[in-house]
Amino acid sequence: GNASPKPDELEHWLPEAGGDLDLVVVGTQENSESEAPGDASIPAVKSLESETDITERKSSTSTKKAEQLSHQWDEMLSTRLGSGWGVCKKLVLREMRLIIFARQGMINGDEKAFAVSGIQWARSATGIATVWGNKGGLAIKIQVGHTTIAFVSAHLAAHDHKLKARNDMCREILKETRGIGVRHLDVASEFDHCFWFGDLNYRVNLNVPAVQKESGREQSDGSGRPVTLSEPTEDHVAAAKLQALYRGRIGRLKALVPYAEHDDHWNAVHDLVEEGAWERLLAADQLRASIAAGAVFSEFKEGNASFPPTFKMNRVPGNDYKNQRIPSYTDRILWRSMPQHRQAVSQISLSSAPGVSTSDHKPVFGVFELRLSCPPAIVPSLSLSSNPNSAPLVRMSNCRILGNFRVQANVGKPSAQPFFFCYTNPPGVLGSRAPMSAGTTRDRSPLSLQSDVKASPPSWSWDDRHVPLLRPAVRGPDLRHVSLILCFFEDRWSPHDPLGTVTVPLLPPASLSGASEYSITVDSPLRYYNVTKRTGRFRATLTVSYGAALALALSRANQEGAGTRARSACGPARCEVM
Known part of the structure; x- marks a missing residue:
C-alpha cells in the first residue's frame, strides 16, 4: 500500500536467519521504495548464462550486497536473514519488486548439488494502455542443481468487474516474458516448476x-x-x-x-468471515471459477486458505475490514509442475500475516518442500550419428487438431496450415534443434461443409509422413523422466505467437511398466499460454519403442514412410536451438 514497512513486523512471516529455509522468494506490489528500470513499456529479457554465472562470482558477500541492495525494503529483508544469505536476483518494475535470496553455500558453489545457476529474467508491463508498469509481472528463472524453477510475481487489474482484464493480463505476462528459455515456450510451459504469486486482485462475489x-x-x-x-x-x-x-x-x-x-x-461476506466459512468464500471466488472454466492458470494448483480474506483492511494489526470493498482473497500463491515432477512439490503451509499494519492487504506466505530432480543422462552413444539402431523411437500417428478457436486471434481460417515443434523437459533430449512437422491443410470432411460451426468444428490432420520420428538420446527406461512438449503455430508466416502447447509425459501406463513398447493416447486441449477454454484440442497416438521392440518398430516406420516429409527445424528465418 505504498506505506513504509516496519522492520519489526517482518517477524510475522519471515523467520529470523531464514529458519530452516534454503530459498526465500519475496514479491511485493505498491512498494514505493522501488526504483523504475527505465522504459517500463519495453520487456527486458536477460540471461546470466551468457554472461557470468552467479556461482562463479568471487566477490565478497558485502560487495554483492552493496551492488544489489540499495533500498530500504531490500535492506530490511537482508538484515532479517543475516550474513548467511545472499541475493540471487532482484527485479523491479515501478512499484513491483521481486527478489530471490539463497543461502551463501548455494550461491558460491560450496553446496554443488544445490548450487544456483542459469538465472534469466523478464518484465511485463500490462497497465494503462497495456504498456504502463503500474500493473504487470516480473519473472525470474533459476536452476537449483538440475531443477529449473520459474517465479512470477504479478499485480493484476483491480475492481470486481475487471475479471476478464485480470485473466487477459496473466496471458499477456506469459506472452511478454517469452525469451526466458526457449523462445517459443512460456515460463509456465517449459520448466520443471513455476510458482505464480502476488496481488492478483480476484474477488469474492456472492451474486453468482x-x-x-x-x-x-x-x-x-x-x-x-x-x-x-x-x-x-x-x-x-x-x-x-x-x-x-x-x-x-x-x-x-x-x-x-x-x-x-x-x-x-459486504455484510453477507463479512458474516461468512466471522463464521470462518472459508470453503463457502472460496466457492464464490473469481479465481477458482476461472480456473475451473479453463480461462486462466491451466494445470496450476493452489492450497486451500484456512484464514480470512486478506483485502481490504484498515492499516492496523488484525483483520479489520474497510467497508468500501468486498472482503476478498486478492493475494494468492499458485504453482504448476511438469507431469514427471508433480509429486516433487508439497506445500507445508499457507498462511496470512494479520499482524502487519502498514498495508491495506495482509501478506500471504507459503512454505514448500521441493525434491530436486535428477534428470536422465543424455547418452551421446545413442545419438543417430553414432548408433542409429540404439536410440528409442517415439512415433506419433493419427495427429489431429480440432478447432473452435475462440481465444487465439485470427485462427481457424481455411488457409491456415498448422505445424508444430517438438521440445522436451528436460531440454536437449531430442538434440540441439527441435524436430518440426510439416504444415497441413484443413480437413475437407462432409461435416466441414455444414454451416453450424458448433456441430462441425474445423479440423486439421497430419499424414504420418509429415510428422517427425523422434529419437530421444536417453535409455528407454529413462523416458519415464521425460515429457514431450508440442508447440503449435498457425502457419509458416506467423511463427511468433503460438496456437498453444500440449505436454505429453512419456512414462508408460502402469499396466505396461517395464515393457519395451507401449502406446500413449493423447486427447488434450491446447494450452494457449495458461488458457484451455475454447483453444482447440490435439489428438494423437504415441508409440514408444526401445530394446527388443525397436528393430521391428523401425522397420515398420521405414516401410510406411513415417516422417519422410517432416521439415528440418532450420527453415527461412526459423532456426531453433534448444
Missing part, C-alpha cells in the same frame, strides 16, 4: 448463480424464472457488470441479484 443455487438462492430475471449463465467465469463477469451497470438504480438491480446494495453484499 452457481453459488446462489448451492446456498438455496437462485438469480431471477424478474419473472420468477432462474437465470442460468453458461459458465462460472461468465457468471462472475455478468454479476459484477450488473452491479456496475445498475449502480444508483437499486430497484432494477434487486430483481437481478440478491445483494444489490453494496452494504448488504
Whole structure:
C-alpha cells in the first residue's frame, strides 16, 4: 500500500536467519521504495548464462550486497536473514519488486548439488494502455542443481468487474516474458516448476448463480424464472457488470441479484468471515471459477486458505475490514509442475500475516518442500550419428487438431496450415534443434461443409509422413523422466505467437511398466499460454519403442514412410536451438 514497512513486523512471516529455509522468494506490489528500470513499456529479457554465472562470482558477500541492495525494503529483508544469505536476483518494475535470496553455500558453489545457476529474467508491463508498469509481472528463472524453477510475481487489474482484464493480463505476462528459455515456450510451459504469486486482485462475489443455487438462492430475471449463465467465469463477469451497470438504480438491480446494495453484499461476506466459512468464500471466488472454466492458470494448483480474506483492511494489526470493498482473497500463491515432477512439490503451509499494519492487504506466505530432480543422462552413444539402431523411437500417428478457436486471434481460417515443434523437459533430449512437422491443410470432411460451426468444428490432420520420428538420446527406461512438449503455430508466416502447447509425459501406463513398447493416447486441449477454454484440442497416438521392440518398430516406420516429409527445424528465418 505504498506505506513504509516496519522492520519489526517482518517477524510475522519471515523467520529470523531464514529458519530452516534454503530459498526465500519475496514479491511485493505498491512498494514505493522501488526504483523504475527505465522504459517500463519495453520487456527486458536477460540471461546470466551468457554472461557470468552467479556461482562463479568471487566477490565478497558485502560487495554483492552493496551492488544489489540499495533500498530500504531490500535492506530490511537482508538484515532479517543475516550474513548467511545472499541475493540471487532482484527485479523491479515501478512499484513491483521481486527478489530471490539463497543461502551463501548455494550461491558460491560450496553446496554443488544445490548450487544456483542459469538465472534469466523478464518484465511485463500490462497497465494503462497495456504498456504502463503500474500493473504487470516480473519473472525470474533459476536452476537449483538440475531443477529449473520459474517465479512470477504479478499485480493484476483491480475492481470486481475487471475479471476478464485480470485473466487477459496473466496471458499477456506469459506472452511478454517469452525469451526466458526457449523462445517459443512460456515460463509456465517449459520448466520443471513455476510458482505464480502476488496481488492478483480476484474477488469474492456472492451474486453468482452457481453459488446462489448451492446456498438455496437462485438469480431471477424478474419473472420468477432462474437465470442460468453458461459458465462460472461468465457468471462472475455478468454479476459484477450488473452491479456496475445498475449502480444508483437499486430497484432494477434487486430483481437481478440478491445483494444489490453494496452494504448488504459486504455484510453477507463479512458474516461468512466471522463464521470462518472459508470453503463457502472460496466457492464464490473469481479465481477458482476461472480456473475451473479453463480461462486462466491451466494445470496450476493452489492450497486451500484456512484464514480470512486478506483485502481490504484498515492499516492496523488484525483483520479489520474497510467497508468500501468486498472482503476478498486478492493475494494468492499458485504453482504448476511438469507431469514427471508433480509429486516433487508439497506445500507445508499457507498462511496470512494479520499482524502487519502498514498495508491495506495482509501478506500471504507459503512454505514448500521441493525434491530436486535428477534428470536422465543424455547418452551421446545413442545419438543417430553414432548408433542409429540404439536410440528409442517415439512415433506419433493419427495427429489431429480440432478447432473452435475462440481465444487465439485470427485462427481457424481455411488457409491456415498448422505445424508444430517438438521440445522436451528436460531440454536437449531430442538434440540441439527441435524436430518440426510439416504444415497441413484443413480437413475437407462432409461435416466441414455444414454451416453450424458448433456441430462441425474445423479440423486439421497430419499424414504420418509429415510428422517427425523422434529419437530421444536417453535409455528407454529413462523416458519415464521425460515429457514431450508440442508447440503449435498457425502457419509458416506467423511463427511468433503460438496456437498453444500440449505436454505429453512419456512414462508408460502402469499396466505396461517395464515393457519395451507401449502406446500413449493423447486427447488434450491446447494450452494457449495458461488458457484451455475454447483453444482447440490435439489428438494423437504415441508409440514408444526401445530394446527388443525397436528393430521391428523401425522397420515398420521405414516401410510406411513415417516422417519422410517432416521439415528440418532450420527453415527461412526459423532456426531453433534448444
